[in-house]
Amino acid sequence: MSKIGLMFDRIRWDEKSLIRAATKAGVDLNLVDSKTIYIDTSVNPEKIIAEYGEIVIQRCVSYFRGLHGTAILENSGIHVINNFNVSLTCGNKLYTTLALTKAGIPTPKTLVAFTEEGVYKALEKLGYPAVLKPVIGSWGRLIALVRDKDSAQAIVESREQMSNALLQIYYLQEYVKRPPRDIRTLVIGDEVVAASYRYSPEDEWRTNVARGGTSEPCPITNELENIVLKAAKAVGGGILAVDCMESPDGIMVHEINSTVEFRGLYSATKVDIPSKMIDYAVGVVKK
Amino acid sequence: MKQDKEEYTFQIKCPECDADIEVPDDVISGEIVSCPDCGMDYEAKIGADGKVVLEQAEIEGEDWGE
Known part of the structure; x- marks a missing residue:
């Protein structure tokens, strides 16, 4: 062996x-x-x-x-x-968006700006509320729901004080009208092995398990399977967590994670994910 | 017969607050254990003598995550 x-x-x-x-x-x-x-x-x-x-x-x-x-x-x-x-690709939200867009996979509308001026222009185009995310980072950290220009200004000004140059890349997304949950799926090779709904905790709009979100099993429908497998392929395949949202127009992929945390998914679905990864x-x- | 090894634990005093921290019998070097009282995260290190010591875990970095 x-x-x-x-x-x-x-x-x-x-x-x-x-x-x-x-x-x-x-x-x-x-x-x-x-x-x-x-x-x-x-x-x-x-x-x-x-x-x-x-x-x-x-x-x-x-x-x-x-x-x-x-x-x-x-x-x-x-x-x-x-x-x-x-x-x-998966470690950077912008690179992921570019790969998904190129492959024609539904993903939230994303605008990128590099300065405060650009951010305001982008927000005018997107409308409020909008979502501002750092291109690198996980567990929902520094992700902000921007409700108006004042809060945008406060966020941009505080980001400009941070020494990390990557935080001056402003990745802005439309706020997708979704139920208070998203879908975490796990792809291993050519198979969607498990899926769970992740519900936002009380007083929180983000659904990350790291933020206290809870998981429940989610049926793997044909629509979900097709989109998720295409999305995994678009970023190069392997072992990937493809996160989706139920938008009014159907399933959308908003993020793909490359170093997958699967504890929440495992406890919701009881699928033996670690054995499948080793296999x-x-x-x-x-x- | 042991069904779930994690049920078997031993205790180490928290270096920070002196509370008892449960460490699983099958602990691996690099494993994170947390103090139930003060919440401090420690990384278990198994020495050449097989003794387990707790070292302060790395502080979460901004690039941490999935």
């Missing part, structure tokens, strides 16, 4: 369940704590493959840490799940 690596920076419930699933499947899982290592980019790629494994499942919670680790491993010939381009990685080795 080939060696499969798992690169991490935190062992959360998700990582622990992957480790258990690997043990159950008899897979030799090589745990790599990214916080304790360095990688020499000048050594023979074969050495890197021998050290990490032919396949590495990238599980770093830190996006940039994971992305840069993946870049080196992939360059050495290791098949990383997910690959570099998929991670890059997928084993299947990639065999190919």
Whole structure:
């Protein structure tokens, strides 16, 4: 059996369940704590493959840490799940939007501005309320529902004080009239393995489980399956969480996550997601 | 027979507030445990002697997430 690596920076419930699933499947899982290592980019790629494994499942919670680790491993010939381009596309909301739009997948109307002046013009075009998101970031952080020009001004001014240059890329979206829930789906390869509704907690419009959202099973209809599989393909495929909304015009994809947190989805659906992920990685080795 | 290993735990004192933190028997180096009293997150580290120590976990970064 080939060696499969798992690169991490935190062992959360998700990582622990992957480790258990690997043990159950008899897979030799090589745990790599990214916080304790360095990688020499000048050594023979074969050495890197021998050290990490032919396949590495990238599980770093830190996006940039994971992305840069993946870049080196992939360059050495290791098949990383997910690959570099998929991670890059899904780690940036704008790149995801561009990939979805290009593939003709319904997604919220998105405008991008680079200055305060541009933001106001964009908001006039979009109308209020609108949604302002950072291009990088998760768990609903710094996502704002902009109800009027005054709140837009307050948000832009505070963002301009932040030293992170990426926060000066203003990604603005129409506010989609959806029920107080969205749909989290998990795609592994060519299959939608599970789907759940995520309900916003009380006094909160965001549905992220990290923000206290709750999950319930969601039926995988043909419409949902078709859109989700197309969306996963549009960003390059692999193991992906495709998040959808029920808009008045049908299912829309608003986000795709590359380092999937599946605890909420697992507890809602009881689908053995970690075993399916390990089986997928084993299947990639065999190919 | 043990059905769910996580039911079996041992306790370590919280370095911050001295409360008892439950650590699962099958703890892995890198695993995060939280203090039920003060909420501090720790990363479990298993030393060469097999002893588990708690180190302060990394602070959440702005690029953290899925």
